[in-house]
Amino acid sequence: MSEQTPTTVSESAAPTQAAPPEKKSGNAMQRLLGGAAGRNLGLVIALALLIVVGAITAGDRFMNVENFLNIIRFASIIGVISIGMTFVITAGGIDLSVGSVMGLASVVASLSWVQAAADQTSWLLMVAVALAVGGAAGLVNGIVIAYGKVVPFMATLAMLVGARGLAELLSNKQTQIVSQQGFLEFFRGDFLGIAWLVWIFVIAAVIGWFLLGRTTFGRRTVAIGGNFEATRLAGIRVKRHLVALYVLVGVSAGIAAVMMLGRTTAGTSTHGTLYELDAIAAVVVGGTLLVGGRGTIVGTVLGVLIFSTLTNVFTQNNLSNSVQSVVKGVIIVVAVLLQQRFASRPGRSS
Amino acid sequence: MLKGDNTASLLSMRGITKEFAGVKALRGVDLDVVAGEVHCVLGQNGAGKSTLIKILAGAHQPSGGEIFWQGEQREIPNPVAAIDMGVATMYQELDVVDGLTIAENIFLGHELATGGVLHRARAARTTRQLLERLGHGNLSPHREVGTLSAANKQIVSMARALSHDAKLIIMDEPSAVLDAEEVKNLFRVVNELTSQGIAIIYISHRLEEIRQIGDRITVIKDGASMASGLSVADTPTPELIRLMTGRNVEFVFPPRRELPADAPVVLDIDGLSLRGIFADVSFDVRAGEVVGLAGLVGSGRSEILETVYGARRASSGHVSVDGKRLRPGAVDRAVTSGIGLSPEERKSQGLILDEPIFKNVTLSNFARYARGPLLNERRERAVTREQIEALELRPADPDRPAGTLSGGNQQKIMLARWLVHGTRVLLLDEPTRGVDVGARAEIYALIRRLADAGTAIVVVSSEIPEVLGLADRVLVIGDGRVLHSTPATEIDEHGVLDLVMKGTAA
Numbered sequence: 106m107s108e109q110t111p112t113t114v115s116e117s118a119a120p121t122q123a124a125p126p127e128k129k130s131g132n133a134m135q136r137l138l139g140g141a142a143g144r145n146l147g148l149v150i151a152l153a154l155l156i157v158v159g160a161i162t163a164g165d166r167f168m169n170v171e172n173f174l175n176i177i178r179f180a181s182i183i184g185v186i187s188i189g190m191t192f193v194i195t196a197g198g199i200d201l202s203v204g205s206v207m208g209l210a211s212v213v214a215s216l217s218w219v220q221a222a223a224d225q226t227s228w229l230l231m232v233a234v235a236l237a238v239g240g241a242a243g244l245v246n247g248i249v250i251a252y253g254k255v256v257p258f259m260a261t262l263a264m265l266v267g268a269r270g271l272a273e274l275l276s277n278k279q280t281q282i283v284s285q286q287g288f289l290e291f292f293r294g295d296f297l298g299i300a301w302l303v304w305i306f307v308i309a310a311v312i313g314w315f316l317l318g319r320t321t322f323g324r325r326t327v328a329i330g331g332n333f334e335a336t337r338l339a340g341i342r343v344k345r346h347l348v349a350l351y352v353l354v355g356v357s358a359g360i361a362a363v364m365m366l367g368r369t370t371a372g373t374s375t376h377g378t379l380y381e382l383d384a385i386a387a388v389v390v391g392g393t394l395l396v397g398g399r400g401t402i403v404g405t406v407l408g409v410l411i412f413s414t415l416t417n418v419f420t421q422n423n424l425s426n427s428v429q430s431v432v433k434g435v436i437i438v439v440a441v442l443l444q445q446r447f448a449s450r451p452g453r454s455s
Numbered sequence: 456m457l458k459g460d461n462t463a464s465l466l467s468m469r470g471i472t473k474e475f476a477g478v479k480a481l482r483g484v485d486l487d488v489v490a491g492e493v494h495c496v497l498g499q500n501g502a503g504k505s506t507l508i509k510i511l512a513g514a515h516q517p518s519g520g521e522i523f524w525q526g527e528q529r530e531i532p533n534p535v536a537a538i539d540m541g542v543a544t545m546y547q548e549l550d551v552v553d554g555l556t557i558a559e560n561i562f563l564g565h566e567l568a569t570g571g572v573l574h575r576a577r578a579a580r581t582t583r584q585l586l587e588r589l590g591h592g593n594l595s596p597h598r599e600v601g602t603l604s605a606a607n608k609q610i611v612s613m614a615r616a617l618s619h620d621a622k623l624i625i626m627d628e629p630s631a632v633l634d635a636e637e638v639k640n641l642f643r644v645v646n647e648l649t650s651q652g653i654a655i656i657y658i659s660h661r662l663e664e665i666r667q668i669g670d671r672i673t674v675i676k677d678g679a680s681m682a683s684g685l686s687v688a689d690t691p692t693p694e695l696i697r698l699m700t701g702r703n704v705e706f707v708f709p710p711r712r713e714l715p716a717d718a719p720v721v722l723d724i725d726g727l728s729l730r731g732i733f734a735d736v737s738f739d740v741r742a743g744e745v746v747g748l749a750g751l752v753g754s755g756r757s758e759i760l761e762t763v764y765g766a767r768r769a770s771s772g773h774v775s776v777d778g779k780r781l782r783p784g785a786v787d788r789a790v791t792s793g794i795g796l797s798p799e800e801r802k803s804q805g806l807i808l809d810e811p812i813f814k815n816v817t818l819s820n821f822a823r824y825a826r827g828p829l830l831n832e833r834r835e836r837a838v839t840r841e842q843i844e845a846l847e848l849r850p851a852d853p854d855r856p857a858g859t860l861s862g863g864n865q866q867k868i869m870l871a872r873w874l875v876h877g878t879r880v881l882l883l884d885e886p887t888r889g890v891d892v893g894a895r896a897e898i899y900a901l902i903r904r905l906a907d908a909g910t911a912i913v914v915v916s917s918e919i920p921e922v923l924g925l926a927d928r929v930l931v932i933g934d935g936r937v938l939h940s941t942p943a944t945e946i947d948e949h950g951v952l953d954l955v956m957k958g959t960a961a
């Protein structure tokens with residue numbers, strides 16, 4: 106019993122004050138690398154490595170301004186979809202229908218009577234139609250998910266199938282050539298020597314970044330993904346917000362459809378096939394949590410650029426699509442592993 | 456004092472330290488546990504109690520120090536190692552899986568199986584026995600855990616700890632969600648276990664429980680042990696409080712003020728029912744009044760609050776605030792009408808654990824600080840800092856993720872949310888759950904201050920003395936009905952329990 110005699114530490118031997126929140130320089134580094142900046146830094150390094158590989162293997166064919174603009178132009182359509190996708194994934198949802206909604210929007214906007222009506226008014230009518238189709242599909246998704254309580258995966262899977270079918274019906278599985286002159290002219294043109302496709306991507310990225318990080322809309326999105334029930338109980342209209350999010354991603358698919366029409370000068374039901382997977386991959390590689398609660402537009406943009414640079418390097422070296430797919434798969438897995446390693450979520454450390 | 460005569464050291468932790476990215480949670484803690492004792496660990500919110508036991512449970516790795524188990528130095532690299540060693544843990548934050556049944560939860564990780572095939576019948580049988588031992592034979596082993604109340608989830612977590620053949624069972628604030636009856640049950644089981652030579656590490660902020668059940672006490676303050684192995688019998692409560700807080704805390708309820716006769720009715724609840732849960736609940740709360748709901752766990756108190764708040768849709772009856780009737784089942788309307796709810800389960804219903812403190816504090820009113828759609832995080836941080844000051848929330852850093860705070864400090868975030876929002880009606884479900892003695896006194900004072908400023912307050916608490924001390928008027932709830940309504944000064948704990956027993960028997 107003797108070794109269990111009570112021992113009372115005297116008051117003076119004890120720490121005299123509560124620990125202040127410590128901020129040591131060593132930890133500042135740790136914080137930086139663990140934080141958003143650190144994650145993005147990792148992506149930037151990955152992108153830089155890819156560029157180095159491109160420069161070594163393809164030399165001047167790769168390292169020129171024209172080619173870099175190509176890479177971004179190639180990234181722009183998937184990029185716009187990925188920005189919309191970042192929002193739904195941050196809120197803990199998913200939208201599998203973006204690719205086929207994009208196809209549907211491209212078909213509807215290039216229907217002959219729509220083009221004819223655009224000839225009478227303005228080419229912007231085609232744009233409005235595409236955005237409306239995307240928004241409407243998103244609205245349906247959102248209502249089914251928020252009010253019908255169908256899980257997003259299933260609801261948008263149904264939309265994926267349905268929208269593609271509808272696009273085939275409307276187009277008779279034919280490719281619809283865009284002949285509307287205003288539309289064609291706009292997309293042939295550029296601004297400051299840079300193609301409009303690239304500008305649209307840049308503008309979407311800036312708006313998305315601002316919306317997610319700086320506005321009440323973004324705060325609600327993150328909160329819903331972080332804890333749906335707590336957000337609901339705090340008095341936020343979570344259902345309405347969910348609908349808004351799916352409309353947003355739908356509209357982004359509509360914008361992508363317009364860009365696709367501009368680039369290919371044709372609308373078809375096969376536009377956007379499997380784009381949902383590319384978009385989800387870019388978002389997740391960029392550092393947005395698939396379970397929701399954390400999202401980053403900068404990361405998404407870097408993710409998209411990584412994939413399109415990769416494609417470019419492979420094409421420059423005449424490597425097959427299949428090899429490319431294998432490498433893409435590896436990148437996705439590695440990125441997710443790294444995320445878990447370096448950005449372990451707070452409260453669940455060690 | 457020790458039950459049994461086996462006083463050989465079972466566990467000895469020496470100079471344990473733990474650092475989380477920049478926070479020293481533990482700076483040198485010693486803990487000695489002998490077989491068959493109930494060893495209480497005391498300390499204020501954030502003192503490091505949970506961190507210490509998580510190290511013992513293999514959930515955290517210590518930054519320094521040594522652990523001896525039955526005299527042998529051991530490393531505990533992961534939770535499985537702890538369980539294999541003979542340490543079972545009931546964590547403070549409920550850690551059951553909602554989608555699984557009770558039996559599946561209890562045997563999660565050590566399923567009864569041969570060659571991968573589960574013995575479901577045997578698991579169900581054992582589960583039933585465990586539940587019976589805990590006085591809950593009425594729960595079906597096949598019930599999905601997500602449908603259980605917080606208290607019943609705690610029972611499941613307890614049954615799981617019992618299902619391991621443990622030499623040491625750690626209970627981190629097990630009584631926080633339990634009512635008086637359940638706590639009695641818990642103590643009966645604890646006595647049974649200790650008489651078999653099993654040691655218990657018991658953490659609680661309710662000092663009277665320590666008196667009842669504890670053998671020895673270790674006090675932790677700011678991550679360092681202040682005293683280890685104090686005998687419960689020889690240490691007076693004020694001394695314990697002084698060791699924990701470093702000061703003398705007056706532990707009394709703030710004085711009530713006479714309600715002015717013309718104080719208007721703010722919250723009016725009329726014939727509110729939720730099918731199968733409660734029926735025909737009517738009462739009103741005047742400006743400046745604190746109404747307490749007393750009753751057993753499962754009597755429907757939390758559900759009443761949630762229905763008033765619109766988080767559940769009433770099957771009949773209505774709720775009015777300042778004479779305006781609320782639409783049933785619309786939380787957002789309730790909030791705009793000036794009702795706030797601090798829910799029972801702060802982790803699943805209250806907080807966004809990965810988000811910083813300030814975003815949690817302003818979750819219901821960040822739009823108010825915004826300019827149009829533009830967030831103003833600087834102002835959000837500023838108002839959060841004010842609340843951190845007022846509530847002595849630790850750590851005092853608005854940017855710390857809520858999930859890294861100790862349980863009691865998380866509770867303070869919930870209160871801060873409605874303080875910055877400013878409400879006419881405040882519904883508090885277990886407002887001091889997991890809150891330490893010092894902060895508890897502050898929260899009581901705060902509730903009274905809010906009432907004096909004209910807020911109508913409804914408090915649900917499983918601690919009857921708390922309801923009686925805090926409320927102006929007490930409603931005794933049993934079986935989803937209001938059994939009795941009386942001024943708090945005209946009833947005592949026995950009175951409440953009698954009513955409850957009679958009401959539920961009837």
Ligand SMILES: Nc1ncnc2c1ncn2[C@@H]1O[C@H](COP(=O)(O)OP(=O)(O)OP(=O)(O)O)[C@@H](O)[C@H]1O
Nearest residue numbers: 475480500501502503504505506859860861862863
């Ligand atoms: N994962 C973590 N990351 C950073 N800090 C942490 C983490 N977990 C705990 N802490 C900090 O360690 C300190 C001790 O916390 P702990 O949960 O052990 O307190 P406690 O004594 O159990 O308090 P309570 O009575 O409120 O439950 C607190 O300051 C807390 O903020």
Ligand SMILES: [Mg+2]
Nearest residue numbers: 504505547862
């Ligand atoms: Mg704790």
